[in-house]
Amino acid sequence: MSLRHAILGLLERQPSTGYELARRFDLSLATAWHASHSQIYPELSKLEAAGLVEVVARGARQSKTYALTESGRDELRRWLVEETPDRSQRNEGALRLFLGQLLDPGDRQAVFERDLDYIEEQTEQLRALQSVLEPGEPFAAQVDLGLRINAVLAAWLAEQVEQPGPDGEHDGRGPAR
Amino acid sequence: MSLRHAILGLLERQPSTGYELARRFDLSLATAWHASHSQIYPELSKLEAAGLVEVVARGARQSKTYALTESGRDELRRWLVEETPDRSQRNEGALRLFLGQLLDPGDRQAVFERDLDYIEEQTEQLRALQSVLEPGEPFAAQVDLGLRINAVLAAWLAEQVEQPGPDGEHDGRGPAR
DNA sequence: GATTGACATGTTGATCTCGACACGTCAATC
DNA sequence: GATTGACGTGTCGAGATCAACATGTCAATC
Structure with missing residues (x-):
């Protein structure tokens, strides 16, 4: 709970x-x-x-x-x-990052670009938040963590968009259009 | 759904x-x-x-x-x-990382060390998985993303444990023991 | 031949979660 | 004086989720 x-x-x-x-x-x-x-x-x-x-x-x-x-x-x-933390997850964004690999390169690129836009938006909001927080403020470290994770996600998404990579397990039967 | x-x-x-x-x-x-x-x-x-x-x-x-x-x-x-992704989250682990800042330094250190152990365990499992995947395999990129995020988390947690940081908004009334 | 443990499918009741409905207040603008 | 929009609290029904209950099979070991 x-x-x-x-x-x-x-x-x-x-x-x-x-x-x-x-x-x-x-x-x-x-x-x-x-x-x-x-x-x-x-x-x-x-x-x-x-x-x-x-x-x-x-x-x-x-x-x-x-x-x-x-x-x-x-x-x-x-x-x-x-209390022992409940590590089980239900995260639609992460699910989409996983399943995106099942799409053909064109769809995948479009989907990951949309995600990239979202991350960049989030990053700007976090940066704005960071600029009004003093460095010693209680939750400055959490904002910093958010920025670091967003940076990793943005870099990964950019790589995926640039190098479409393998076509998954397709052979023409997959959800490729 | x-x-x-x-x-x-x-x-x-x-x-x-x-x-x-x-x-x-x-x-x-x-x-x-x-x-x-x-x-x-x-x-x-x-x-x-x-x-x-x-x-x-x-x-x-x-x-x-x-x-x-x-x-x-x-x-x-x-x-x-x-479909527009649902970005709303419910992630107990992340919640604990946020609220950990409300604890006194001793408790916080213990909690974050426990999290660090968990991340290191996960990292090893991912590395094992990575070693059996060929680089071109469909989901190799996702495993790689997992490893990168774990690396960021591990670094952040290690910093928090080493530099206990501010005591939050305590003044002795908080959940500090 | 008995036991054990992984395989395999299902249901039920309780709790969590959301969207929609419902009501009312206060301040500012027109 | 009327309208608008943010503030503010609540309920209800439907769907999502889990733990517990319930049942049975197959292979391997003892």
Whole structure:
């Protein structure tokens, strides 16, 4: 149940409303986890019932700002340190990088160029983020990691586009058009 | 619905039984997608009903070997080339790399060392796989990409372990023990 | 001849996740 | 004064996913 701990992690950095959490999932945490508000609000209720978070402020528009309780901080640390990570993955982008090799060179080139555009866009956003972070800032290292991985991906994709490589296992029966 | 296309992609490379698909998900496709047999069997039935796969052989123990139909190949290509990729992520490992920064230096070091061990293990498996693949083989490039990303991760983790860095936003209230 | 372990297929109930529906507020612009 | 758009919270139904349950086969070893 990583959603729970993703929320705890976001609240540990900064108390927030459910609405703000939904935005933060797609900003700072976009490359690690995603959740929509229809999942966030019920989970906040459960977390409050479990005593891991509490409402620390009520603002305009019935807004409730949540923050971690002591026991929420304990649980977050326990999960990070003691629980064995679930390494199983479900990543559509990675799946497409794998299966792209099944396409004929023309299709593959088009698909990988689209991916390359996406990576370059992401890289610019990360660079913009990096420029407003001080080097010592808590999450500067994570931004740096994102940039390094994007650089590897961009280089690999560029190679794939330039050297179309083998035609896979085709012999004319494959998904080649 | 990526599970469907992951199965189509695996079958495009090699006709298989449901049981074999379950193993292949955790071998060649482990870093991209995971599915257990309780999800694979019903999906194969749906794919057969939709005419995207067909039973091409029946063996011992009621085994059924599935292969792509012409329309299955069309669908796989259509998905790869025409459908907009879903870039949203849910990756517990990445989440932990982010949230690790909230821990105190001692905990963080322990957690990142555990991750480093895991990456090194994965790297060895990839290297073993690489050594049995010919350079021109269809998926040699993907193995190479995996190795490059692992190298970046390993370097980053080693830096984090050596230079504990900032203590996050702690001031003694965080999940630090 | 019995046991063990890999092979093989299926179902069921619980939980996770998403898109769509639904309601309401506040500030700024027209 | 009306409209618009961001803010804000919630529910519901459908589909995705997993762990557990359930059943049976075949080959090799003891």
